[in-house]
Amino acid sequence: MKINVAEGGANQVRRLAVSGPQHGDILANYTNIENAYGIVFTQNFIYVTGRTNPGKLYSITRNSPSQAVTTPWTNEKVLGAQASLIPLANPFSP
Numbered sequence: 001m002k003i004n005v006a007e008g009g010a011n012q013v014r015r016l017a018v019s020g021p022q023h024g025d026i027l028a029n030y031t032n033i034e035n036a037y038g039i040v041f042t043q044n045f046i047y048v049t050g051r052t053n054p055g056k057l058y059s060i061t062r063n064s065p066s067q068a069v070t071t072p073w074t075n076e077k078v079l080g081a082q083a084s085l086i087p088l089a090n091p092f093s094p
Contacts, residue, residue: 034056
């Protein structure tokens, strides 16, 4: 089993193995997420909120390798014309 942990002070999200032969290993490190705070999972993506003003929303493709996350959505984008870019329907439970 794997879990994802938001580390706001480190501006990152880590995927950790919590069972099996890799127990305790860091499987992936997603950086450049300003004040990483909340995490929502869908079938294909992990969305992470940045606790900032204006707020930011970051998108990570599930099971992708470690990477710097870029191009967050801000309040202006989410509340404006690009709100349809966030497909939060059909949530996935890991």
